[in-house]
Amino acid sequence: MIELKEIYKTFNGKSILQNVSSIFETGHMNLVIGGSGSGKTVMMKCMVGLLEVDKGEILYDENVFSGLNRKERKPFREDIGMVFQGGALFDSLNVEKNVMFPLNMFTSMSMEEKIDRVNFCLKRVNLVNVNNLTPSELSGGMKKRVAIARAIAPNPKYLFCDEPNSGLDPQTSIVIDNLIKEITEEFNITTIVNTHDMNTVLEVGDKILYLYHGEKWWEGNVDDILRTDNKELNDFIFASRLAKNIKKV
Amino acid sequence: MNWLFHLGRYWIFTKELIIKPEKFSIYWKQLIRELDNFGFGSMGIVALTSVFMGAVITIQTVYNLVNPLVPLAAVGIVARDSIILEFSPTMMSLVLAGKIGSSIASEIGTMKVTEQIDALEIMGINSSAYLVLPKVVAAMLIFPFVVIISMFLGIFGGWIAGTLAGVISSADYIKGLQDSFVPFNIVFALIKTTTFAFLITTVSAYHGYHTEGGALEVGRSSTNAVVYSSILILIFDYILTQLILT
Numbered sequence: 001m002i003e004l005k006e007i008y009k010t011f012n013g014k015s016i017l018q019n020v021s022s023i024f025e026t027g028h029m030n031l032v033i034g035g036s037g038s039g040k041t042v043m044m045k046c047m048v049g050l051l052e053v054d055k056g057e058i059l060y061d062e063n064v065f066s067g068l069n070r071k072e073r074k075p076f077r078e079d080i081g082m083v084f085q086g087g088a089l090f091d092s093l094n095v096e097k098n099v100m101f102p103l104n105m106f107t108s109m110s111m112e113e114k115i116d117r118v119n120f121c122l123k124r125v126n127l128v129n130v131n132n133l134t135p136s137e138l139s140g141g142m143k144k145r146v147a148i149a150r151a152i153a154p155n156p157k158y159l160f161c162d163e164p165n166s167g168l169d170p171q172t173s174i175v176i177d178n179l180i181k182e183i184t185e186e187f188n189i190t191t192i193v194n195t196h197d198m199n200t201v202l203e204v205g206d207k208i209l210y211l212y213h214g215e216k217w218w219e220g221n222v223d224d225i226l227r228t229d230n231k232e233l234n235d236f237i238f239a240s241r242l243a244k245n246i247k248k249v
Numbered sequence: 250m251n252w253l254f255h256l257g258r259y260w261i262f263t264k265e266l267i268i269k270p271e272k273f274s275i276y277w278k279q280l281i282r283e284l285d286n287f288g289f290g291s292m293g294i295v296a297l298t299s300v301f302m303g304a305v306i307t308i309q310t311v312y313n314l315v316n317p318l319v320p321l322a323a324v325g326i327v328a329r330d331s332i333i334l335e336f337s338p339t340m341m342s343l344v345l346a347g348k349i350g351s352s353i354a355s356e357i358g359t360m361k362v363t364e365q366i367d368a369l370e371i372m373g374i375n376s377s378a379y380l381v382l383p384k385v386v387a388a389m390l391i392f393p394f395v396v397i398i399s400m401f402l403g404i405f406g407g408w409i410a411g412t413l414a415g416v417i418s419s420a421d422y423i424k425g426l427q428d429s430f431v432p433f434n435i436v437f438a439l440i441k442t443t444t445f446a447f448l449i450t451t452v453s454a455y456h457g458y459h460t461e462g463g464a465l466e467v468g469r470s471s472t473n474a475v476v477y478s479s480i481l482i483l484i485f486d487y488i489l490t491q492l493i494l495t
């Protein structure tokens with residue numbers, strides 16, 4: 001479980017996050033939605049410690065994470081996996097070495113064990129015979145899957161995904177969404193996904209947090225979101241004419 | 250005051266490089282890769298530049314030596330001392346700043362803008378140390394060897410050019426090379442080279458590491474890395490010469 005307690009973040013005097021509090025449960029797909037510039041990525045970067053919050057607290061299973069130094073965060077780091085928007089695969093390493101990277105750095109596994117683990121993770125994301133390919137030889141969807149495989153390789157307790165299906169076609173997006181959901185439930189991970197894809201929200205969302213201009217504007221589940229009368233949220237979700245027609249029906 | 254900001258940030262960045270490696274074997278592999286990259290990877294341009302540089306110094310010295318009272322062996326002395334004291338350590342470092350500095354800045358800059366550095370940080374790896382420390386150590390270890398090879402090639406290039414053009418005999422040139430040789434000059438050249446190696450790698454890595462934006466900014470960081478490394482090489486060349494040779 002990850003808890004945010006009244007977090008604030010400003011950049012050069014401009015407020016990006018204001019008084020955001022929420023609880024993200026273990027084993028659930030926790031989605032953070034909001035328009036571009038609403039503060040989703042900044043919030044995720046604060047949660048993983050790439051940025052520091054100005055005020056407030058971030059707790060991992062009731063242990064304070066915010067405000068710790070690099071050394072104090074080390075035990076948390078080993079439990080965190082992250083899938084970046086562009087995949088962030090290491091260009092100089094092939095697929096196998098990318099997935100093996102966190103295992104090389106932080107485990108004392110033998111090479112055989114590491115190769116087994118890599119193959120297991122790649123198989124889990126439905127990738128086979130790609131071990132020797134370099135990131136530049138992969139399609140967008142494959143890159144995301146390798147990034148997921150790398151993120152789950154060290155058995156993380158917390159998985160963060162920043163717009164994991166941006167730039168993908170609708171079918172591949174659904175495959176990636178379902179994959180993240182399956183992994184979350186199978187390994188009982190606390191997963192937080194930033195997205196502005198409504199298919200993702202309706203398909204796999206367990207809990208949804210809507211950010212609007214850096215504030216928590218709405219929170220609930222998929223059933224709630226279809227019935228909400230929150231104007232900003234409705235404008236965001238049912239932005240297209242097609243979606244508006246569906247809403248009317 | 251912008252330069253003060255960069256100076257402070259460069260100082261903090263350099264300080265963060267000095268850490269206990271997360272896993273020594275990984276850093277060791279990186280170090281070997283960088284040694285190969287900086288050493289063998291630079292040999293072509295270093296050899297070409299050194300041979301022609303030595304040739305030009307020799308021919309120009311002969312051309313300017315109009316006083317018949319000065320023995321022709323002086324050409325060897327001038328070529329040797331110019332190459333050892335200045336051309337090999339400084340010129341080669343400027344060449345390497347162009348080749349290696351831009352490569353470091355663009356490699357790290359691209360990693361920064363594609364969030365690969367964030368990925369390292371999230372895994373709990375000190376990204377600056379992991380990416381930069383092996384490069385700094387490799388450069389400080391391999392550049393002196395590269396410069397020694399450059400000295401040999403420069404002197405050899407001078408000999409080839411001088412004798413082939415018929416402006417100096419082989420005996421005069423070699424006599425000049427052996428005459429009043431100061432071994433400390435080699436030590437001084439290597440001190441300079443090691444300092445320049447540190448400057449090239451840390452300044453270039455600093456520019457790459459603090460790249461924000463996209464492809465345009467990566468290109469800008471790469472250019473800045475070469476420009477600032479070159480300026481610092483020239484400044485430190487003067488400072489070290491003043492401190493050590495006077």
